[in-house]
Amino acid sequence: MDRFRTVALVVGLAVAITLALSIAPATSQAPKSGGILNVWHRENPPSLSIHEEGTISTVLPMSACYNNLVLFDPLKKQESEATIIPELAEKWSWQDGGRTLVFFLRKDVKWHDGQLFTSKDVKYTFDVVRAAPDAPAKLRVNPRKDWYANVVSIDAPDPYTVVFRLKRPQPSLLMMLASGYSPVYPSHVPPAEIRNRCVGTGPFKVKEYRQGEVLELAKNPDYFVKGRPYLDGIRYIIIKERGTAVAAIQAGRIDVGFPGEVSKAASESLKAAVPQLVVTPIGQNVNDNLIMNIKKPPFDNVKVRRAISLAVDRRAYIKAVHQGGALPGASMAPKPFGVWGLLEADLNKLPGYGDPAKDKAEARKLLTEVGFGPGKPLRVEMQTRAIAIYVDFSSFVIDQLKQVGVEAALKQIETGVWHPMVTRRDYLMGTNLTGIGPDDPDANFYENYRCGSPRNYTDYCSEQADAMMDRQSQELDPKKRLQLVWEVQRKLEEEAARPIMGWRVDYFTHWPHVKNLVPHQSIYNYWRMQEVWLDK
Amino acid sequence: MKTYIAQRLAIAVLTLFGMSIVIFVLMRLAPGDIVDILYEAGGYVDPVAKKELTKELGLDRPILAQYVSWLGDILQGNLGKSYRYDVPAWQIVKPRIPVTVELAVLSLLVAVLLGVPTGVVSAVRQDTTLDYVLRVISLAGLSMPSFWLGMVIILGLVAWAGWIPPMLYVPPTQDFKVHVLQFLLPALAVGYRSSALIMRITRSSVLEVMREDYIRTALAKGQRERVVIWRHALKNAILPIVTVIGIEFAFLIGGLVVTETVFNLPGVARYLVEAILWRDYPIVQNLVMFIAIVVILSNLFVDMLYGWLDPRVRYG
Numbered sequence: 001m002d003r004f005r006t007v008a009l010v011v012g013l014a015v016a017i018t019l020a021l022s023i024a025p026a027t028s029q030a031p032k033s034g035g036i037l038n039v040w041h042r043e044n045p046p047s048l049s050i051h052e053e054g055t056i057s058t059v060l061p062m063s064a065c066y067n068n069l070v071l072f073d074p075l076k077k078q079e080s081e082a083t084i085i086p087e088l089a090e091k092w093s094w095q096d097g098g099r100t101l102v103f104f105l106r107k108d109v110k111w112h113d114g115q116l117f118t119s120k121d122v123k124y125t126f127d128v129v130r131a132a133p134d135a136p137a138k139l140r141v142n143p144r145k146d147w148y149a150n151v152v153s154i155d156a157p158d159p160y161t162v163v164f165r166l167k168r169p170q171p172s173l174l175m176m177l178a179s180g181y182s183p184v185y186p187s188h189v190p191p192a193e194i195r196n197r198c199v200g201t202g203p204f205k206v207k208e209y210r211q212g213e214v215l216e217l218a219k220n221p222d223y224f225v226k227g228r229p230y231l232d233g234i235r236y237i238i239i240k241e242r243g244t245a246v247a248a249i250q251a252g253r254i255d256v257g258f259p260g261e262v263s264k265a266a267s268e269s270l271k272a273a274v275p276q277l278v279v280t281p282i283g284q285n286v287n288d289n290l291i292m293n294i295k296k297p298p299f300d301n302v303k304v305r306r307a308i309s310l311a312v313d314r315r316a317y318i319k320a321v322h323q324g325g326a327l328p329g330a331s332m333a334p335k336p337f338g339v340w341g342l343l344e345a346d347l348n349k350l351p352g353y354g355d356p357a358k359d360k361a362e363a364r365k366l367l368t369e370v371g372f373g374p375g376k377p378l379r380v381e382m383q384t385r386a387i388a389i390y391v392d393f394s395s396f397v398i399d400q401l402k403q404v405g406v407e408a409a410l411k412q413i414e415t416g417v418w419h420p421m422v423t424r425r426d427y428l429m430g431t432n433l434t435g436i437g438p439d440d441p442d443a444n445f446y447e448n449y450r451c452g453s454p455r456n457y458t459d460y461c462s463e464q465a466d467a468m469m470d471r472q473s474q475e476l477d478p479k480k481r482l483q484l485v486w487e488v489q490r491k492l493e494e495e496a497a498r499p500i501m502g503w504r505v506d507y508f509t510h511w512p513h514v515k516n517l518v519p520h521q522s523i524y525n526y527w528r529m530q531e532v533w534l535d536k
Numbered sequence: 537m538k539t540y541i542a543q544r545l546a547i548a549v550l551t552l553f554g555m556s557i558v559i560f561v562l563m564r565l566a567p568g569d570i571v572d573i574l575y576e577a578g579g580y581v582d583p584v585a586k587k588e589l590t591k592e593l594g595l596d597r598p599i600l601a602q603y604v605s606w607l608g609d610i611l612q613g614n615l616g617k618s619y620r621y622d623v624p625a626w627q628i629v630k631p632r633i634p635v636t637v638e639l640a641v642l643s644l645l646v647a648v649l650l651g652v653p654t655g656v657v658s659a660v661r662q663d664t665t666l667d668y669v670l671r672v673i674s675l676a677g678l679s680m681p682s683f684w685l686g687m688v689i690i691l692g693l694v695a696w697a698g699w700i701p702p703m704l705y706v707p708p709t710q711d712f713k714v715h716v717l718q719f720l721l722p723a724l725a726v727g728y729r730s731s732a733l734i735m736r737i738t739r740s741s742v743l744e745v746m747r748e749d750y751i752r753t754a755l756a757k758g759q760r761e762r763v764v765i766w767r768h769a770l771k772n773a774i775l776p777i778v779t780v781i782g783i784e785f786a787f788l789i790g791g792l793v794v795t796e797t798v799f800n801l802p803g804v805a806r807y808l809v810e811a812i813l814w815r816d817y818p819i820v821q822n823l824v825m826f827i828a829i830v831v832i833l834s835n836l837f838v839d840m841l842y843g844w845l846d847p848r849v850r851y852g
Contacts (some may be wrong), residue, residue, distance in 0.1 A: 038703075044810070046574070046620065140589060141574055195622050211621060211628055212810065213802040214704055237703050240806070241797045243687055244703075247694040248800075253703050273695070417567045419575060 029515075033230045035534035037514065039256040040245045041236040044212045047195040050183050051129055054143040056259065056435075056523050059180045061215045061236040063527035064229075065112075066183030066200035069103050069122065069162075070174060072438075072525045077282070079439055079520050080339050081171065081478065084178045088117065088201065089162075098169030098476055105160040109224045111186050112198070112205050119156035124187035126154050126164070137191050144437070146446055146453065147176045150473075169474040171481070172442040179438040180524040203229035203530045213238055223530075230533035242266075249509060250274055255534075257509035259523040260284050264325035267507035280508045283337030283521035286435040287329070288321075288393055288501040291457045293428050298378065299458075303366045305496035306351055308429075310363035311404040312397055313356040318502045321396050326502035328353060330489040331449070333439050333503055337521035340441055340485050350493045363404040378406045383421075383430040386412035393501070394431045422457045432457065432498075437524050441485045445469045449497055460497035537843075540851035544839070548832045552825065556610075559824045560603050563817055569595055570619040570815045593619055606821060616818035620811075625818045629804070633826070635705065636803035639726070639796070640788035642719050646727025647734050648781060652770075654731070655738025655777075659746060660765055670735070677732030683794030686725040690798065693721075703800050722799040726792065730784045737780045741773035748772070774845055782838030786831040 045058040050066070053059070069089040072079040086092070089103035109117035127135040130148035150170045155163040164173065176182060185191075189199045198206045201224070204217035215236040219229055237254065239245040246266050248254040250273050262270070267279045292299035292308065299305055318326045327334045330350065334341035347353050351362075372378040382398055384390040391412065398408045408429070413421060421427055436444045447453055450469065451461035468491065472484035493499065508519040516531040571590050590596050594605070609616055615625040651674075658670040693700050701718045708715040745751060746769055754764045789804070796806035804823060811819040842849045 047622070138585075140585075142585065192622065210631070210802065212807055235704070237800075239703055239800050241687075241800070244690055244798055244800055247690050247700055248703050251694045251698060251700045253700060414567060417572070420568065420572045423575075 029535075031230050031515070031531075031533040032535060033533070034232050035536065036233045036235060037231050037256065037529075037532065037534060038235050038237055038254050040249065040254045040258045040261070041215065041238045042242075042245070042258045042261050043240060044238055045215070048198055048206075048209070049139075049191065049194045050181060051125075051144070051185065052139050052141045052191070052195065054435075059524050060259070060527050061217070061234075062198060063180050063183070063202075064204040064217055064234060064529040065198040065202045065206060066185075067109075067202050067528075068178060068182050069105075069184065070178045071528065072178050072520060074526050074528055074531055075516060075518050077518055077520060078337070078339065079175075079178075079522060079525060081175060084174055088122070088184055092174070094171075098171065098474070099166050101164040101166070101173060103162045103164075105162065106224060107160055109201050110222055111188075111201055112220065113186075113189075115186065115188060117184075117186075117201050118159040119162045120159070121187045122162045122184055123154045123156045125183075125185045126151070128185070128191065136187070139191050140195070144176075144181055147443065148173075149446070168470075169476060170442065171476055171478075172440045172473065175438045175440040176443055178525070179443070179522075180527060181437045203528065204231075204234060207233065225530065228530045230531070231529065234529060246270060249277070249511075252511065255511050255514050256517065259508055259519065260286065260504065260506045262507050262509045264323050264505070264507055267509055270509060276512050278510050278512050278514075280519055282506050282508050282519040283327070283333050283439075284435070284504045284506045285333050285338070285437075285439055285522040285524070286433060286504045287331075287333075288317075288326070288504070289432050289434055290397065290499045290501065291422065291427070291430045291432045292496070293425055294459045294461075295425060296428055298370065298372075299429070301370055302495055303370050304372075304378070305499075306494075307363040307366040307404065308401065308406070309351040309493070309496040309499040310359040310366070311406065312352050312400045312499070312501065313359070314352050314501060316356065317396055317400075321392050322502065322504070325505050325507065327505060329503045330493045330500055331498070332441060332444065332485060332489055333436075333521060337505075338439050338503070339521075340439065340482065340489075342486055342489055346486065346490065350490065351496065352499065360404050367405060372405065374405060380406065380408050380429045381411050382408040383411045383413055383427045384432075385418045386414055390431055390433070397431060397501070423454060425457070425459060430457075434498075435523075437522065439522050441469075441481075441488070442473050445472075445488060449492060458498050460492075460495070462491075462495065462497075465491055465495075465497075537851050541836075541840075544836050548836070551832060552828055555828045556607060556821070556825060557603075559821050560606065561599075563812075563815065563820055564599060566812075566815065568815060570817070571595065573814055574620075606818070610822070610825070615822045618811075618816055618819050620814045620816045620819075625822055628807070628819065629823060629826070632802055632804045632807055635801055636789060636792060636796070636805055639719060639722060639792055639801060639803060640785060642723035643726035643730060643788055643792075644781065644785050646723050647730035647784065650727065650731035651734025652738050652777065655735040656742050656765060656770060658735065658739045659742035660761075662743060671739075674732040674735045677728045678736075680729065681794075682726045682729045683798050685728065686722060686795050686798040689721055689725055701799070705802050718799070718801070722792075722795050722801065726788065726795050730788070733784065734777060734780055738773070738777050741776045742769055745769045745773040771845075775842060778838055778841055778845065782834050782841075786834045789830045790827040 041061060043057050045061060046053055048062055050058055050062050067088045069087060070084050071087040073083040073085045076083045088105055088109060090106050092101060092103045094101055105119055111117055124136060126148060128137050128139060129144060130151055131142060131145050150166050152165045152167055185194060186199050203220055203223045205220050207218040208216040217234045219232050239248060242261060249257055250270055270277055271279055292305050294300055314328045318324060318328060328347060330342045332338055332340035352359060367378060382394050384394045394410050398410060401408050434448060447455045449456055449460060451466055468488045472481050472488060475481040475484055510517060513534055513536040515533050515535050518526060520526045571586055575586060594602060618625050618628055621628060654670050658667045661667050690700055701721060702714060706714045706718055751764060751769055754768055792803060792805040793809050796803040808823045843851060
């Protein structure tokens with residue numbers, strides 16, 4: 001009996017210890033409240049108004065101050081329609097065959113200044129953003145007006161219901177509303193004030209803003225999600241010099257790096273110096289592309305554009321310019337990070353993605369067909385911004401073009417002049433970077449490839465392509481839509497509308513004590529910080 | 537003396553007036569303006585909205601009208617509004633001035649404390665090993681840009697000690713020790729470069745004085761070498777050194793851009809570059825005028841100092 005007791009005791013102890021050990025990691029992973037998170041910010045935000053800016057520099061710090069109607073699940077790495085979760089809206093419903101989107105709002109939400117949040121605020125925000133004729137206010141700069149071109153009206157039948165009425169079905173409207181670019185603004189604060197302060201409903205309030213130095217947020221004690229946020233505050237510390245910022249991460253002065261600013265090489269050296277640092281390779285939803293002015297000869301000829309696209313070996317570009325820190329892809333972000341990217345097999349059939357020798361031979365043939373050759377080379381001026389990443393990109397392309405007999409001369413343009421210049425189409429050929437908010441075809445195609453869009457820098461215009469874009473936009477079946485999106489991408493690349501050179505990969509870096517900060521395939525959409533906590 | 541100061545101040549006003557024209561015209565000659573850049577940041581251009589914004593900021597008015605209204609505002613003490621931040625320019629500039637002035641003063645202190653003694657020693661021990669070593673060190677200081685040295689200091693610290701100074705400015709009232717640490721490293725980086733210049737001027741100036749008859753006489757009369765050097769030679773050699781120190785201070789006020797950036801200090805110089813890139817005219821114009829005033833006043837101060845250091849100097 002004694003022996004039995006001893007054995008039972010030993011077994012019991014072993015079970016208890018095993019259980020304790022198995023529970024221990026889970027216990028250590030239970031979120032803890034408190035602490036201040038230090039995040040590197042690369043520059044002073046141009047303003048604090050997300051709706052008036054087109055840069056991550058504003059979205060990143062200000063997202064924690066606001067809420068959207070709906071949001072991409074912050075804990076899921078790959079965004080898609082399936083990962084959209086409610087935020088200010090408790091639920092939503094598509095009606096009238098996809099022509100009406102109804103949101104049912106939470107009733108327990110207050111603005112940071114104590115006023116009650118209602119459907120009036122939602123109507124106000126999106127009427128202002130889409131510049132509705134009867135909008136009560138106007139934005140100084142309105143970069144995403146076109147996202148809502150399909151919205152006919154927004155109604156607020158009662159304080160907690162909002163109805164978006166559309167010209168035609170557009171399932172991707174929900175994707176755009178889930179983006180970090182779509183916060184709801186208070187109807188009682190004018191847009192000019194929002195440029196310098198934040199009156200939001202979000203988990204954090206602005207505590208202090210010292211321009212060029214720090215933007216400090218403090219926990220919103222009245223936040224409508226009970227028990228959130230976990231952090232007491234967040235400091236976005238502005239460090240302009242990249243070398244200093246990387247040193248600050250290494251020294252532990254910074255907990256989280258700025259997305260897209262830690263290069264592959266820097267992340268490798270950081271990891272070597274501090275092995276416990278967490279480095280996550282992830283898409284940025286930013287691509288490098290060639291722009292050719294289609295309104296001007298010789299680029300009005302599709303053969304010339306195609307020859308240029310064929311001349312640039314995409315894989316060599318990624319290796320040489322990005323040291324492998326990018327992915328080949330057409331006009332939508334490629335897999336494994338993106339949802340809509342072409343399959344590898346399809347990509348390899350496109351100009352510039354196949355056998356480089358064969359592609360270059362075809363490029364030379366096409367150029368000969370249109371009258372260019374060794375005796376009469378095509379001479380162009382390649383314009384780009386006077387920033388190192390653009391210049392490196394251009395230098396590589398110039399070298400590739402030389403191999404097919406195109407003589408391109410580099411002209412560097414100051415940043416302040418670049419955008420007005422390409423908007424006026426006052427260029428012949430250039431190298432460009434394009435960032436897209438949510439990983440959705442509507443957010444990309446209509447802005448960058450549609451006939452007449454101001455951001456369609458090449459002025460590529462095809463009725464057929466426009467019709468294909470419309471078709472995919474209103475397709476309610478996701479699988480069918482994906483097929484249509486692939487067709488559009490193939491067409492755009494075949495016609496060299498804006499040849500894509502590669503999709504940048506971010507090496508998102510943070511210390512291991514930062515929990516629940518999950519980078520997504522679009523850098524704009526994971527900065528609410530509601531779920532983030534510090535394990536220290 | 538009073539007449540001289542009055543004359544100098546009158547010239548200063550004329551200089552500032554000239555400066556105001558130069559900076560105003562130069563800013564407008566640079567391609568692009570704030571409206572272009574705001575739309576660049578926004579990534580979208582609506583020509584009608586852009587035109588309205590140009591009007592709102594007064595940039596559609598003739599250049600002369602813009603200049604007259606800016607000058608009028610300055611004379612009334614109104615520094616205008618930052619185009620970029622939409623807040624009064626003074627609100628942005630005010631907290632940055634003490635940071636830059638403190639860094640410039642500390643750097644100059646480091647430069648003087650390093651440059652003057654080593655210059656004297658180098659002169660007194662001319663053509664000895666010590667002289668050669670000090671000259672090589674000073675030459676290295678002149679050859680190394682201070683921002684590069686700053687970056688080396690930061691990278692060295694993080695590699696060897698796993699530590700760097702805080703990335704956020706800590707005022708002396710909050711934590712004096714941390715504040716000093718924060719300024720000491722950049723002051724050393726900048727001060728080392730300036731000390732090299734001061735050292736070379738001190739050396740050549742002291743060498744010249746050491747060949748004077750009164751120095752030889754003092755030494756021949758049995759005066760101690762230390763007293764002769766520090767009390768007689770240095771005092772007579774000081775004028776060119778003070779001139780260089782004055783020039784260095786004026787240079788430092790506007791020339792700390794990269795050092796402030798590398799050490800992440802929120803000073804005037806760093807902010808000036810940002811404002812230039814954003815074509816934030818009111819901020820750039822006012823900061824340049826501030827720097828011009830500092831340069832003029834420091835030059836005037838140095839000239840006044842001559843009279844105090846050398847009673848033979850007369851103002852007329």
